[in-house]
Amino acid sequence: MSGKENYNKTLTIEQRAKLRRIRHRALDMDGTIYMENNIFPFTVSTLDSMKENGVGYSFLTNNPTKSIDDYLAKLAKMGINCDRENMYTTPVATIDYIRKAYPQVRRLFILGTPSMVQQFEEAGFSACSDDPDDVPDMLVVAFDPTLVYSRLCRAAWWAKQGIPYVATNPDWVCPTDARTILVDCGSLQKCIEAATGRKADKVMGKPDPTMLDGIRDRNGLQPEEIAMVGDRIYTDIAMGHNAGAVSVLVLSGETTLETALKVAEDARTNPQPEHWPADFIVRDLEELGELILEAKKD
DSSP states (O other), rough: OTTTTOSOOSOOHHHHHHHHHEEEEEEEBBTTEETTEETTTTTTHHHHHHTTTOOEEEEEESSSSSHHHHHHHHHHHOOOOOOGGEEHHHHHHHHHHHHOOOOOEEEEEEEEHHHHHHHHHHTTOEESSSSSSSOOEEEEEOOOOOHHHHHHHHHHHHTTOOOOOOEEEOOEEEEOSSOHHHHHHHHHHHHHHOOOOOOOOSOOOOTTTTTHHHHHHHTOOOEEEEEEEEEOOIIIIIIHHHHHEEEEEEEESSHHHHHHHHHHHHHOOOOOSSSOOOOOEEEHHHHHHHHHHHHHTO
């Protein structure tokens, strides 16, 4: 869609009721509030407007390349001031999962950026080197723009040895406005699977509902009072469905309107669709804000 074209020409009574119940928006970041390093022109004003009308927000991201402090600094430069309680990242979710499910694990072989590796080290883990004699307790695979081929091969080796294997997120690609494709964690997992026959034992991040559950509990909300807003059907929208939240697909990132409508049509003919359709399809975050304010007038 272009300009101010509005996909939601009319809203049903049920849709308006869903919008009125929203008290908090869980916002995907890349493709939803900005594209790579370029903030969308409507983001700051929309966040402020919603907050003034009693609708809070938190940021979720499947991108593990930056620490929470990195993200807060990036957002501040874009004019968005928030604190650590507003941020939920996959490294944080992964650290919590390892501590709970594998309390004996201390040594990790990590495919990830130096910033992410530092988060794990600060949490009490040690990062193993690219050495067959430096044996880890667990393999952790993440989106890694700093990836070195030998480390990918080492990760495949450790996966083949049968040690516990956790991935931070399922995304195939990372959104970008550059003329390239950013190969993400899901693609690296497929590479390792093709080489070894091994899949990750656990894939964190969206569509796993853990981060939305955290937002619910921290803010004293019911699932239906949260809108999960993002640009990807197989992560953002699936997460909203898995958590029982209102799912909102924005067309400002990866997913096209054609794809979104096809998923919705497939769901009508298949009671167990491969990807669940969104409750709402909107042009962008600004249009969602307009719809929420309109519904709250009822």
